[in-house]
Amino acid sequence: MNDLNIYYDNLTYNEIISKVRINGGKLVGSVIKFGILGNITVDNYIPLLKYLLLKESIQADIVQGAYDIVMQEVLDLDSSISKFQPDILIVFLNIELVSPNLFQRFLELTPNEINNEKEYLLAYVHRFFEANQANIHSKVIFHLFELPTSPAFDIYEIQNGNGQRALINQINIEIIELSKSFKDIYFIDLNIIRERLGCENYLDKRYWYIGRAPFTIEAAKGLAIEQFKIVNSLYGKTKKCLVVDCDNTLWGGVIGEDGLANIRIGKSYPGNMYLDFQRQILNLYNKGIILAINSKNNESDVLEVLDNHPEMLLKRKHFACIYANWNNKAENIQNISMDLNIGIDSIVFVDDSEFECNFVKETLPRVTVIHLPLEVFNYAETISNCGCFDKIQYTDEDKIRGDLYRVEVERKKFQNSFSDLDAFYKSLEMKIVIKSVDEFSLSRVSQLTQRTNQFNLTTTRYSDDEIRSFMHSDNYDVLLLKLKDKFGDMGIVGVQILDYTIPNEARIDTFLLSCRVIGRGVERVFLRKGIERCIERDCKNIFSSYIPTKKNLLVADFYVSNGFSEISSDENCRYFIISRIEQLVSFDNYFNEIILD
């Protein structure tokens, strides 16, 4: 069983409920509004979800709908949930209560009646999604139905293949299918949580009968973690980089003492435990997580293992940067964050040493630290279940991100060999493509709006569907920027959204660049092309704004330094205007080619 308590910092339930009540329930900082609806009692998991979110500096403002009137809450515009307009609507429908026929009277039903019941359930869920989309517009987290663990036909069930479990499983599949015609519906499979814990530890029979509250404290902890992962991913809090130690982490033993031939890594015991751990890390790499090494070792020893050990799954090419030295590990992590140009809070550090973990935790509290368990056979699961890297969707860029960052570090080394920045930029042989968004690039574009924090003027987050609606509207242009240089193709690294809703005016709704390409003059080309586009559409004035956040100070003066005039400002926003292309500040052209599609 994986240890859920790590997520909760080994606090007791009682400590957690008292912690989440501090500030007298007053909400400060970033707040997410949750509506919870269902036909079961779920109060016991709520403090746990609040606690996990608090650790990410998110306050949960939660309103529970009235018990067992799920549909009315979304249909009735005066219901507590409708009025609250939650950001996220969490739905618990227990199948035993929503369809007692299927669950308890399965043996008495004819095939026809079974089918009717199934259709009724699907129509019910469909109507719920529809009403939410029409009235509440929330993102939805829907819990798929639990399969019965004592199915009606017992051992016969699996022989004929169309018993109760198969049917409910089929209903779950069809719910996922029908959800595709709605936006922002996400699922949690309660069956997985139950499998991880075992039925006895999952269902609290006492409270099931006392108050229709099915979840044990363990189930509640597991459930809160699954929801937390989804919320994290939706709000761009997913971590970007895994920093790993080497000795007794990637392999068994100490390379500096044991030597290449004697460290433990490979297909047989005990090396196979480390190999499985490496496989999990490689999975993360393939899902777009950047890898880095932070180890107290001679660099040459570590590189020798990466390059020459035949059993190593992780090679030098998988790591965007390698810090194997005798500096303290916090310093190395700061360097990694600078090399990769990512925030220190998007880094996860993994080490077997309690000392190193505590040192990093104390020196860099914003780094997520994972102390590996004593048992090496639990390493792999610790990483796969850590919840830091889970994403609700994947794009093509994710698959190659690890490589992109490694190339970026090479690029920096190349840059250090130039004393003149201009000469460096020119030598990069950069090629830019600027074009309108299409179906293929849409999810990368929305992902950039979700993830970009530093070079982002307004930090407005958009979903796929919102980008799609801009794409189909005559009132908007969604431009994307692709960049290539002699080191490789960086893919889509910039987004600009222009809003022409007011006649003869344009408003730069969004202007952002991935942190990988900051400081090459790309932004000036991109801005100029956007302005040219507005002028082609006869816009007399082009307005823009800067909304300050903790992370985007870098671009506070972006518009002014490019020739815009500031027209007004308040504490939340500064507004700018430009009217003629000649007002734009000119720039050195470092680019070999600029292509407009």
Add this chain to the structure above:
Amino acid sequence: MDNYGKLLQIMANVFEVEIGHVDENSSKETIINWDSVQQMFLIISLEEAFNVRLSDEEAVKLTSFMMIKSSLEKKGIQF
């Protein structure tokens, strides 16, 4: 902290009252906040803190400091 103090602290946390406002006379009648949801939080907290298992009947009936104390004592927790 002894078990007496531990129980008072748990009750204070669950019912959101100052530790000074719970004592051995506290019960569902004296604490306004003591509803069925808080009762569930209380039972979970007790089971975890004292490493005991409470029955369905206990989960419903333990609605005062003294009842909780005597029930825990029967399970070998000393006060």
